[in-house]
Amino acid sequence: MPPASTWQPLEEVRAYAVSGSTGIDLYRSIGERGPAAGVGQAVAVTTFKLTWTRDYRPQPDGACVLAVAKPRLIITYTLPRAPKNLTSAVAESWQRFIDGVEKHERVHGTQIIDMVRGIETFSRGLKEENDPKCTKVRQTLQARLKQFSDERVAQSRAFDQVELTEGGAVHRLILALANGP
Template sequence: MKPIRLLSLLLGCVSLFPIPAHADWQAVENVQVYTVGGKTGAELYASIGGRGPKIGNAGRAVAVTNFKLTWTRKYEPKGNSCVLAVARPKLIITYVLPKPAERLPGPVAKKWETFISGVHKHELVHGDLIKDMVKKIEAVSVGFTVANDPKCQKIRTELTARLGELSRSQRQQSRDFDRAELSNGGNIHQLVLALINGQ
């Protein structure tokens, strides 16, 4: 059988909707599945290659982590300045994972369980990076003040520029993590090999 090309597990991000938070909050985390067919690890992995979520022009992935981030915010004029007094995030993270369409034979089921557990843990790291980014946005946002902005117009542009760097940093962290995990000998590479070998 021809070797199956390793698929990248890249972070699929919904674009950042700037501007941040206030008190305690928790992300809503969901899992969505797509079905794959096959009775062997190799067949299942080949099915992932045909049915996995699309990642731009990079083809298909085994799994992706998507998020939607919106904010409730309140700007307050203070003298000749403007202050971001309230910024509360609403973060929804969705992990998209493969699931066999039918029950697998015993030995294959065990291999699949190891594989999907490892893939899920990988995606949870992406989720943690997103949550960390939102906390950093919150930290730089609440109390953010812009002088000479009594109508609270300039503050939005200036804050968006600051938040862009945090978003870029999170995306780079995700890319670096994927690169390490997907490289030869990396964790995901090993999970794929364990799934498809010996069948």
């Protein structure tokens, strides 16, 4: 197999506007305008779009090899954006809050990147014997893709559980913003 091609994810940050002049007002606005997540609204979300360039190659002996598996990954972080006319105390409180929220979301981004790298490693060179139409190798890949996805979702949920429950990093950020100036 030729060496795997290098790739980098594309990352973009999208903002949604919130309003208010105090920390609690800003947080209430997040609750009203935040992106949908699960059963309610979230402060921020990380989403991704993943597509692949794959080259399945039937072999002379009847096997099939997945010779190329190159991802194209776009990660989108959706974060709140506060008004520009905040007092300095509220602006400082907001900056601490948004820096912490972005740090949290970027962990989700890293989890996604790790999943894609795992898929790439598993995929490239995947071979099935007696597979001249490359159907078995596709089935093997599809079965494992669900496992990769399920593992990432579980990892993401476990991380959120720690961060969002009482005493967690994001929980503390929310309390500091809401109880601040």
